Every structure is written in structure tokens, then in C-alpha cells.
Amino acid sequence: MARRYLPVAAFAGLIVAIQLATFFTGTAYHLTQLTMTAYYSLVTVGLCMLIGYAGQISLGHAGFFAIGGYVTAFLTTCNLKLHPGVLVSVLEKSGLLVARSDAYGGSLLTVHPWPACGVAILLAVVIAYLVGGPVLKLKGHYLAMATLGFGIIVYRMVLGTEFLGSADGISDVPGFPLLSGMLITGNSSARVSNYYLAWGLVILGMVLLLNLIHSRVGRALAAVHGAEDAAGAMGIPTARYKLNTFVLSAVFAALAGVLLTHYNGGIGPSEAGVMKSVRYVAIVAIGGMANLWGALSMSLVLNYLSLRGYFGTYDDAVFGVILILIMLFAPDGLLRRHILSDLKRAVSRNPAEEEAS
Amino acid sequence: MLGGMTAVTLSRFVPLPLAILAAVVITTIVGAIIEIVFIRWLHKPSVLRMVIITIGLSILIRETALHIWGESVRALPYFTGTSVSSINLAGVYISSQILWVVGIGALVVAALGAFFNLTMLGRQMRACSANRDAARLCGIDAGNMVTLSFMVSAAIGALGGCIICPITYVQYDSGTPLAIKGFTVAILGGLGNSTAAVGAGMILGILESFSIWVLPTAYKEAISIAILLIILFVKPSGIFGSAEAARLKEF
Numbered sequence: 069m070a071r072r073y074l075p076v077a078a079f080a081g082l083i084v085a086i087q088l089a090t091f092f093t094g095t096a097y098h099l100t101q102l103t104m105t106a107y108y109s110l111v112t113v114g115l116c117m118l119i120g121y122a123g124q125i126s127l128g129h130a131g132f133f134a135i136g137g138y139v140t141a142f143l144t145t146c147n148l149k150l151h152p153g154v155l156v157s158v159l160e161k162s163g164l165l166v167a168r169s170d171a172y173g174g175s176l177l178t179v180h181p182w183p184a185c186g187v188a189i190l191l192a193v194v195i196a197y198l199v200g201g202p203v204l205k206l207k208g209h210y211l212a213m214a215t216l217g218f219g220i221i222v223y224r225m226v227l228g229t230e231f232l233g234s235a236d237g238i239s240d241v242p243g244f245p246l247l248s249g250m251l252i253t254g255n256s257s258a259r260v261s262n263y264y265l266a267w268g269l270v271i272l273g274m275v276l277l278l279n280l281i282h283s284r285v286g287r288a289l290a291a292v293h294g295a296e297d298a299a300g301a302m303g304i305p306t307a308r309y310k311l312n313t314f315v316l317s318a319v320f321a322a323l324a325g326v327l328l329t330h331y332n333g334g335i336g337p338s339e340a341g342v343m344k345s346v347r348y349v350a351i352v353a354i355g356g357m358a359n360l361w362g363a364l365s366m367s368l369v370l371n372y373l374s375l376r377g378y379f380g381t382y383d384d385a386v387f388g389v390i391l392i393l394i395m396l397f398a399p400d401g402l403l404r405r406h407i408l409s410d411l412k413r414a415v416s417r418n419p420a421e422e423e424a425s
Numbered sequence: 426m427l428g429g430m431t432a433v434t435l436s437r438f439v440p441l442p443l444a445i446l447a448a449v450v451i452t453t454i455v456g457a458i459i460e461i462v463f464i465r466w467l468h469k470p471s472v473l474r475m476v477i478i479t480i481g482l483s484i485l486i487r488e489t490a491l492h493i494w495g496e497s498v499r500a501l502p503y504f505t506g507t508s509v510s511s512i513n514l515a516g517v518y519i520s521s522q523i524l525w526v527v528g529i530g531a532l533v534v535a536a537l538g539a540f541f542n543l544t545m546l547g548r549q550m551r552a553c554s555a556n557r558d559a560a561r562l563c564g565i566d567a568g569n570m571v572t573l574s575f576m577v578s579a580a581i582g583a584l585g586g587c588i589i590c591p592i593t594y595v596q597y598d599s600g601t602p603l604a605i606k607g608f609t610v611a612i613l614g615g616l617g618n619s620t621a622a623v624g625a626g627m628i629l630g631i632l633e634s635f636s637i638w639v640l641p642t643a644y645k646e647a648i649s650i651a652i653l654l655i656i657l658f659v660k661p662s663g664i665f666g667s668a669e670a671a672r673l674k675e676f
Contacts, residue, residue, distance in 0.1 A: 125477075127480070202654075202657075202658040203654075203657075203658075205658075206657060208471075208476070209475075209476040210612075210657055212476045212477070212480075213476075213605075213608055213653070213657075214653070214654055214657050216480075216605070217605065217650040217651075217653050217654050218650075218654070220602075220605065220646065220647070220650050221647045221650050221651060221654075224643065224644060224646045224647040224650075225644070225647060227643060228641055228642075228643025228644050228647075229643075234643075342601065343484070346480060346481075346484065349477070350481075353477070381491075381492070382488065384484055384487075384488055385484065385485060385488035385489075387484070388481045388482070388484030388485045388488065389481070389485065391477060391478075391480070391481035391484075392463065392478055392481035392482060392485070395474050395477045395478045395481065396463065396467070396478065399471075399474050
């Protein structure tokens with residue numbers, strides 16, 4: 069038990085250390101990118117669960133991210149004062165709406181972020197169930213193409229829909245109020261608290277997933293990944309486990325989409341793009357497929373570098389190269405859990421081979 | 426995309442037919458190099474691994490094209506006539522380039538059919554697709570066949586890019602949607618059946634064009650992918666493919 073939470077504590081220590089380092093070196097502006105990294109990491113660990121543990125690939129997770137982000141962005145910016153009706157007044161009476169003023173002093177009546185978030189997650193769950201059911205019956209390149217197709221459909225929908233802002237996306241999304249007056253917002257005065265909030269959420273998600281992996285569900289998924297037919301023969305409902313993992317990872321992506329949208333104050337169609345989905349898969353691949361900590365640490369490093377603009381115009385190319393190299397030379401992922409024992413075996417095997425030749 | 430872009434660049438220096446020929450040859454060589462460098466030496470790669478590698482490659486090619494050619498949209502000139510001239514065909518006015526596209530498309534399909542059914546090389550390739558190990562036992566070099574199939578499909582893709590780009594234009598990112606559409610058509614027609622693929626392509630094209638009657642134009646792309654998903658869910662063997670043959674393949 070203690071062993072399982074040791075890395076969690078170490079990671080929490082790292083997060084605090086990074087914050088302190090930026091504080092003492094006066095580079096607190098890095099925390100903004102690091103907070104965004106945290107939300108992207110949430111998608112990555114969810115996807116890692118799906119790819120690494122359930123053995124199903126998804127090249128459409130940016131779609132779920134965008135569904136979460138766009139639903140909450142639309143609901144919290146659509147001015148319901150312009151659309152009076154019975155439904156609006158019922159919603160207002162039940163306290164689900166909130167009145168605020170926009171940047172020009174006009175008054176707005178919009179859905180409160182909490183119910184908006186609820187609707188977003190619910191929609192993601194419903195879509196994940198609808199899409200996941202038939203899609204997860206497919207294997208190999210059919211599965212990859214079907215999920216890729218799903219991602220592109222979402223991208224085209226948000227790009228072509230006028231009330232979702234078309235190519236401009238949605239901006240002026242308000243902050244996400246939490247208990248005790250905290251606000252998820254990109255405002256620089258709330259930078260430190262938001263940084264801890266985001267990473268705290270990631271750690272919470274990690275604990276949830278780690279417990280899931282070490283439970284009955286996790287063992288069943290490992291069996292499905294190892295040999296699906298054998299697992300089915302042992303009485304494991306393979307289809308249901310795969311579907312539930314798919315939905316779980318979709319919820320992670322949608323939640324990340326919701327919160328990052330409130331943090332950034334807006335969302336654009338590029339968040340739904342194919343490149344984003346490929347990027348998540350690349351990070352999971354380099355992190356070691358079935359290695360949540362690997363995926364998380366790689367996501368921290370790569371997303372941060374990418375968001376800070378270190379890759380310049382080669383941003384997408386970098387992730388393409390990573391994906392190719394990993395798949396060519398280490399198809400099981402780079403940071404495997406047994407990497408040390410693998411290295412030992414490789415070292416001990418080499419002299420023997422030389423003797424033989 | 427690569428074919429179209431190369432042809433556009435070359436057509437500034439050499440006559441159009443020569444530019445297209447050179448573009449096809451260059452793209453074919455690129456296809457061969459990609460296969461030899463990235464795929465060939467892998468030991469029994471899983472399908473998923475190859476898919477991810479090719480997706481990575483398509484990103485790389487796209488980014489390379491972006492850095493070479495920039496973001497501007499380009500086009501080849503019309504092969505005959507101009508963009509406004511048209512030919513009266515039994516009372517219907519159509520652009521001459523459309524005739525080129527249809528004609529060359531028909532030629533390629535006929536050539537492919539002859540290649541797969543009449544030549545030794547084509548039969549060897551089909552044998553490899555049906556059963557790699559058995560083909561190898563009969564003395565066919567399966568590795569070379571994969572390289573060759575990469576080259577053939579790259580050449581056809583490049584030719585397609587050249588003949589269509591006077592109408593549709595070409596830019597650095599016009600490859601990916603076409604790849605998806607190509608995959609949709611291949612699935613729709615049943616994999617490994619080039620004649621059925623033409624029929625499927627026509628059905629898809631007509632459905633997509635007519636969809637703008639009921640849905641906004643911006644959703645056009647989504648339509649073809651939605652069709653892909655429906656086909657995969659309902660009848661993964663394709664509408665013209667036999668379910669029996671599909672059972673032998675892995676879905």
C-alpha cells in the first residue's frame with residue numbers, strides 16, 4: 069500500500085519544488101504554461117489507461133477534449149437574456165443561471181459553470197458510449213481509422229458551426245468558481261493557487277487510476293490486453309471492460325477540456341484537431357504505453373516545452389518524429405516499468421552473444 | 426499532395442507533361458525510400474504499429490512540405506483550355522479538365538486491373554496480400570512486394586494529385602483529408618478491389634456533393650467520415666466485398 073503512494077508523494081514534492089524554484093528565481097510566469105500542462109496531462113493519463121492497460125488505441129481523444137471545452141464555453145457565454153422563454157425562467161428559478169456583466173458593461177445571463185461542466189461531462193459520456201460501443205469491436209488499423217474519423221468529425225463540426233464560433237472559437241469564457249472563493253482563471257493574481265489546483269487534480273486522477281489498476285478491474289484489463297480470447301474464456305466481460313475504460317478516458321479528456329477552457333478563457337477549433345490527438349498518443353507512447361508515471365512525466369516535460377514554444381515551427385514535426393522513433397525502436401514504449409531489468413538482461417546477454425559468434 | 430506540389434514547382438521550369446511525369450517518378454521514389462527506411466526492416470510489425478508509423482510519417486511529410494512550400498495555395502494550369510472554357514457534350518457543358526480526370530482515372534483502373542490479373546508481378550502481389558507466409562514458400566520475395574505496392578500507390582496518388590489540382594488546388598495540408606477519403610472509399614468498395622473502389626468512390630462523391638442540399642457546406646468533410654464509420658460498424662467487408670473474403674482479414 070505504502071509503495072503505491074510513494075511515487076504520488078514524490079510527485080507532489082516535485083510539483084511543490086517546481087513552484088518554489090520559480091518563486092525564488094522570479095520566473096513565476098512559467099507557472100501559466102505548467103498549469104496548462106497539468107490539464108493536458110489529465111488527458112494523457114486517461115488515454116494511457118486506455119492504450120496501455122485496455123490495449124485499445126484512440127486517435128480521437130482531442131474530440132472529447134473539445135466536446136468538454138466547447139459545451140462549457142458555449143453554455144457559459146451564451147446570453148440567455150436574448151432568448152427569453154419558459155425554459156430559461158425555470159432554469160433561472162432553480163439557480164442554474166448566473167447574471168454577470170461583460171467587458172463592455174452589458175449584462176449577461178448565462179449558465180453557471182458548474183451545471184455547464186456537468187452537461188459537458190454528461191454529453192461526453194453519452195457520446196463515448198455511443199461511439200465506443202461499435203468502435204471498440206474493431207481492431208488494428210480499422211480501430212485507429214475509426215477513432216481518427218471521430219476526431220475529424222468533431223473538428224469539422226466545431227469549425228463549421230456558427231454558434232460555436234467557427235474558426236475563431238469561443239472567447240470571454242468566465243472563470244470556474246470553486247468553494248471558498250477560489251476561481252479557475254488565467255488571471256495572473258491567481259497563478260499559484262491555480263497551479264496547485266490543476267496539479268492537485270492530476271494527482272487525484274492518478275490516485276484514482278492507480279487504485280483502479282491494482283483492483284479487480286485493472287487485473288481484468290491486463291488479462292484483456294494480454295490475450296483477449298483467453299480473458300473472455302475466463303469469464304471476463306471483455307467488451308464491457310474495454311467500453312468502460314474508453315468512457316473513463318473520455319471523461320478525463322472532457323474534464324480537462326472544461327477546466328482548461330475556463331482557465332484560458334476560451335477555446336478554438338485547433339484543440340479538436342488531429343494533431344492534438346496524435347500528440348496525446350505520442351506522449352503515451354514515449355511514456356511507456358502501460359506506465360502511468362511515464363506518461364505523466366513525459367507529458368509534463370513535452371507539453372511544457374511545446375507550450376513555451378521551444379520547438380518553434382517544428383512543433384508538430386517533433387511529435388511526429390517522436391512517434392515514428394518510438395514505434396520503430398521501442399514499440400512497447402520507452403519508459404517501461406521493467407526498464408531496469410530489461411537493461412540488465414541486455415547487458416548480461418551481450419557478452420554471451422559475442423562468445424557465441 | 427506531394428505529387429501535386431512537386432508538379433507545380435517543376436512546371437515552372439519544364440513543360441507540363443514532363444513536370445507531371447517527373448513529379449510521379451519523384452513521389453514514387455519517396456514512397457520506396459519511406460518503405461525501405463521505416464517499414465521494411467521491422468520484424469513482423471503489428472498492423473497498429475505500422476498505422477502509427479505511417480501517421481507519424483504523414484505528419485512529417487506535411488511539416489516538411491510546409492517548410493518547403495509555405496502555406497500558400499497553388500495549382501497547375503488546366504491541361505487543355507482554361508478554367509472558364511468548357512466543352513459541349515450532348516447539351517451539357519463541362520470543363521475539359523473533368524474529362525482529363527475521368528479519362529486518366531479510367532486508364533489507371535484498367536491498367537491496375539490488368540496488372541493484378543495478367544502480369545506475374547501483380548499475381549505475386551495478390552498472393553502476398555492473401556497469405557504472406559504461403560507466398561514466401563512459393564518463392565515470392567514478400568519484402569520487395571510491399572516496397573512495390575508502396576511505390577505503385579505513391580505513383581497513383583501523385584498522378585491523382587497532378588490531374589485534380591487544377592480544379593481543387595493544392596497546399597501543404599491537403600493530403601490528410603484525401604488519405605481519409607481514400608481509406609473510406611477503399612473500405613466502402615472492399616479492400617483489394619480496384620474496380621469496386623471506383624464505384625464506391627463515385628457513390629461517396631455523389632453523396633458528399635448532394636449532402637450540401639441538406640447540411641451546411643462546412644460539414645461536407647464530416648459526411649464522408651460518417652459514412653466510413655457507418656460502413657465499419659455495419660458491414661466492414663464493404664458494400665461490394667464478399668463477407669467470406671473479409672472474414673479472412675483481420676478487422
